[in-house]
Amino acid sequence: MSTGSGRIRIIGGHLRNSRLDVPDLPGLRPTAERVRETLFNWLAPVIVGESCLDLCAGTGALGIEALSRGAARVQFVERDPKAVQALRDNLARLKVTTGQVVTADAGAFLQGPAQPHGLVFLDPPFALDLWASLARRLEQGGWLTPAAWIYVESPRGNAPALPENWQPHREGQAGEVRYALYRRVPLS
Structure with missing residues (x-):
């Protein structure tokens, strides 16, 4: 499904109310404002100074x-050249x-040399069903700090199979979307 060209806004922090251009691409599904607001309220105590990975970045809104809210840096990974160009712009x-x-x-990116991140956004295109394989690579490849936070967005009614040491912290639903924040704990 295509969202159509348009704009979405950043809802908090020093870039608040800035608009992001959104290219018209099949399957591009920017995270809704209401969901982003809830997620970043959950993350407020831990976001400042954090190193983040926005995997399957799309618009890069997350x-x-x-x-905007104080993360130290974000590595955006996106495969679509038009989405990449819009994100860079x-x-x-x-x-x-x-x-x-x-x-x-x-x-493919997660098979390369790992750099641990304390916060990962895992929101792949729903039609590709990549949650389990990407989560496994994140967990096993050295991409996560010991107590990393992982945000997962998936279709409503579909809790993807994730590593057992990713403990649910908070979750919600909006329309046809399920969103959840997990905390990585050591394997026993």
Whole structure:
């Protein structure tokens, strides 16, 4: 499904009310404002100074919202060249220099050299059903700090199979979307 070209806004932090251009791409589904507001309320105590990975970044709204609210840096990974260009253009227009955009398939990217992150946004295209494989690569590949936070967005009624040491912290539903925040704990 295509969202159509348009704009979405950053809802908090120093970039509050900034608009992001959204390209018209099949399957691109920006996280709703209401969901982002809830998520970042949950993350408020831990976001400042955090290193983030926005996997399957799409518009980059989650990562840019994190930067706006004090994250130290965000690595954006997106495979679609039009989405990548829109994301780079948005970051340049907003004068954000702490975001690195990587053009890559998320699965292939996670097979490369790992850099641990304390917060990961895992919101792949719903039709591709990538949650379990990407979560496994994140967990086993050294991409997560010991007590990382992982945000997962999936279709309503579909709680994806995730590593057993990702403990549910908070979750909600909005329309046809299920959103959940997990905390990584050590394996016993």
